[in-house]
Amino acid sequence: MRPDRLGGVIDPRILREDPDRVRVAQRRRGLSDEVVDRALSADSARRSAIATYEAKRGEQKSMGKLVARAQGEEKAELLARTKALAAEVKQAEAAREAADAEWSDCLLEIPNLAAEEAPEGGEDDFVVLERIGTPRDFEAEGFAPRDHIELGRMLGAIDLDRGAKVSGSRFYFLTGVGAELEFALINLANETAREHGFTQVIAPSMVRPQAMAGTGFLGQAADDVYRIEGEDMYLVGTSEVPMAAYHSDEILDVDTLPLRYAAFSPCFRKEAGSHGKDTRGIIRVHWFDKVEMFTYTTLEESYAEHERLLGIEKSFLDKLELAYQVIDTATGDLGLSAIRKFDCEAWIPTQGKYRELTSTSNCTEFQTRRLDIRGRFPHESGSTTTRPLATLNGTLCAVPRAIVAILETHQQADGSVRVPAALQKYLGREVLEPVTGSGA
């Protein structure tokens, strides 16, 4: 993470050679394109500042050699000249740094260029790509579905009251079959990861500012991030953060690619700005556990890898026997670093709508430019060149939301819950039964 390269965010060459492409991309995200002109003029100012500085510095270096050799009066005379030159070098260096900072600031303002295929618009302008499975018709079955809060209480699985007592709102205890359900889900996620050749990882959930900034979470999403007081450390909202920073400052051999990781970690989110949304239950909480897929590959391969991650997410939801839809997120709802994002939304019976369970993004070179992660590519001439790699991430299993969908979808009239076949071997039973005389 070289400080002088922190400005690298989108490819500066695109900005120089095809600024219109950036202007269009800015507008498609609903952002102003004036930053493009600012960036271009900052770039030329920067380049001339570099030329000035380097000329002065070169002169200083060659003078220095003369000084080393000179004696007596000649030396004194040279020293007077180099002294003045040193001041000029210092000044030119400051000018270069200022110009460089200006250029970096411009670049940092520009989010990744949204894919042309991504639908334009805001949060509600997504496109439904497909629907899989059919939402259960409880009316036809002759009973009203209970929500996950009530089911969780009946099963002795989710203790929201004590979660609030101990930790506050948006906290919970998973108890009994609830805790077992989490472990079973994690096991199933890991089994899925293994099937697809992912390396399993348990990642730290506290990171330094560099890791947070490198993944783009200290930009528009900074309000949602927990910071450790007095520590200059952050709690991650997803293991995407430690996994993106995992190979920071590294040059990876292309024939080791793709590198596929499935990382388990707790996730922490302030949920600032979502006051009043999903206040009940465990749909939106400050802490949860998650298994996240993370891939390093080439830019060229990233598009196919994105489809692959989506396919794995779908297969996981299939194993949970859920009804869901896949949406193509609109440009205005993409994160800073993504060019395209697919969400899988499962049907939540008591809400009568589809809710996000998993999400996969292609961040292309956005994160690797910030974190200085490159690949070594063979060159025609027999030598090699380095280029930024691409990163992608996708949820394999975000535990609480998976639990919500399972409980509500597979509930039966008496409050018991049928366990999806794929989870049975990890849970050791086919049905979760309500507990009697619960301690609630």
Next chain:
RNA sequence: GGAGGUGUCGCCUAGUCUGGUCUAUGGCGCCCGCCUGCUAAGCGGGUUUGGGGCUACAACCCCAUCGAGGGUUCAAAUCCCUCCACCUCCGCCA
């Protein structure tokens, strides 16, 4: 938490005390060439990364880069300060 030590261009390593021909030494590995029935050995050359100039995104020239960031100085791998990582010992702890 306390005390001490270490960090050099893939790996190992010289240089740091005594600032300036350090344009960072040597070995290993790797690449190219020569030699050779093939291989090995031998010989010669090359081998960090980023940026700028010029351009064919070549070659070449220049600037930066000795864990990171500051400072001192005409000049810093070398002196000073801060930070980071690792190692050893002590304390504490799951």
